[in-house]
Amino acid sequence: MRIGILTSGGDCPGLNAVIRGAVVKGIAIHGHEFVGFRDGWRGVVQADVVPLGRKEIQGIAKQGGTILGTSRTNPFEGENGGAAAITANLDRLGIDAIIAIGGEGTLAAARRLTDAGLKIVGVPKTVDNDLSATDYTFGFDTAVQIATDAMDRLRTTGESHSRCMVAEVMGRHVGWIALHSGMAAGAHAILIPEQKTSMAQIADWVRSAHDRGRAPLVVVAEGFVPDQEDDPHSERGLDAFGRPRLGGIGERLAPLIEGMTGIETRATTLGHIQRGGTPTSYDRVLSTRLGMAAIDSVVEGRWGRMVALRGTDIVHVSFADAIGELKTVPQERYDEAAILFG
Structure with a gap:
């Protein structure tokens, strides 16, 4: 053939x-x-x-x-x-x-x-990692490792300045990369599309970590939707298949967190670096x-x-x-991670 x-x-x-x-x-x-x-x-x-x-x-x-x-x-x-x-x-x-x-x-x-x-x-x-018919897709493990390495670096600079660091990762409409990399990096809050989370709750987690002398790390998936909104943030229109190009939610959250907590906050969007390299x-x-x-x-x-x-x-x-349905993060997996927040 x-x-x-x-x-x-x-x-x-x-x-x-x-x-x-x-x-x-x-x-x-x-x-x-x-x-x-x-x-x-x-x-x-x-x-x-x-x-x-x-x-x-x-x-x-x-x-x-x-x-x-x-x-x-x-x-x-x-x-x-x-x-x-x-x-x-x-x-x-x-x-x-x-x-x-x-x-x-x-x-x-x-x-x-x-x-x-x-x-x-x-x-x-x-x-x-959002295809329901397979346990894992290749590329996911690499993306998580790259994101984890980047967050380890963000934490050192955050600790030097006593800042809150917001790391935005890929994932489209699911939170697998955010969940795995956030847990691996010891994040104080993980925000994913499957979970509606209020700004008040996010601010409480950030304050709690800061009050313990930590530099808070917030990991947010690009498809995260705050509880007062209906659609994920998209600033780049649609792709060839009519799907929104997501991104920018981290930059939106950072000033809101800083305004509510008084803690200097910086956002970093990891973007395509998660898909590159060996x-x-x-x-x-x-x-x-x-x-x-x-x-x-x-x-x-x-x-x-x-x-x-x-x-x-x-x-x-x-x-x-x-392709029948997206493989989303189950509630029990998020609840397991949430024990570590704040």
């Missing part, structure tokens, strides 16, 4: 390890041929491919980002978009199947194309296993399905189950 691989949506550490795992097993065990689509769905729509042999994937597992490039192109938009045009491109290129590596938007597009008759297998990718060993192993499992799905004709992690096992789930 001739298989095309694409990486779509936001980049994250571990993408290259997926590519390597799929290509190595596909060539060594099954004798498949591989090409990569440049820049995600854009490469599929525009028939823009590069060869993917053993030489092209040497040593890439430890590299961050993606050697194929990525974009947020919607494959159903534009004059070359849509299932019929994409099918014609694949036939012309002699590509029998696609391995689509991406998050919710990528997999939703893959599901529509599979329903239209294309042969596609999915691999879950998101630093947000993947952790955990993410390298998980990515490689998922890439190898994706080849099993192709060989077995499991079209319209995504590989996923359940416990320590790799399983195969339908696209419908993969």
Whole structure:
């Protein structure tokens, strides 16, 4: 078979390890041929491919980002978009199947194309860890480690000046990165989209920590919504799939905290630094296993399905189950962390 691989949506550490795992097993065990689509769905729509042999994937597992490039192109938009045009491109290129590596938007597009008759297998990718069909997504562990390291640094400068430090992390509409990195860094408050929290409560946590001689650390997920508001803060419009680009809530909270507590407060938005750099060993192993499992799905004709992690096992789930609902932080997990606040 001739298989095309694409990486779509936001980049994250571990993408290259997926590519390597799929290509190595596909060539060594099954004798498949591989090409990569440049820049995600854009490469599929525009028939823009590069060869993917053993030489092209040497040593890439430890590299961050993606050697194929990525974009947020919607494959159903534009004059070359849509299932019929994409099918014609694949036939012309002699590509029998696609391995689509991406998050919710990528997999939703893959599901529509599979329903239209294309042969596609999915691999879950998101630093947000918000896909309910898999226990963990690769990139999440790296993002948490990067955020934790940054917060450790913020705490030292906060302690030097007796300031409150607000660290804004990614996560879109879930709080997994904030919860894990906040607990690891010893945060005095963790604010996530799943929990409506008042400014009065936030100020109480900050005062409590400050009164004990600590420099308060507040970790806030980019999708956090204060209890008097209805929607998360978005200052950059919509992406190609019509979803709001979140960010800026930390800068909004800092002056409010300072005004209510009288404690000098600074905000830092970690942003894309969480998605950059080399993947952790955990993410390298998980990515490689998922890439190898994706080849099993192709060989077995499991079209319209995504590989996923359940416990320590790799399983195969339908696209419908993969994107059916967000995996949010359960109440008991937040209550566990909240014991440490203030």
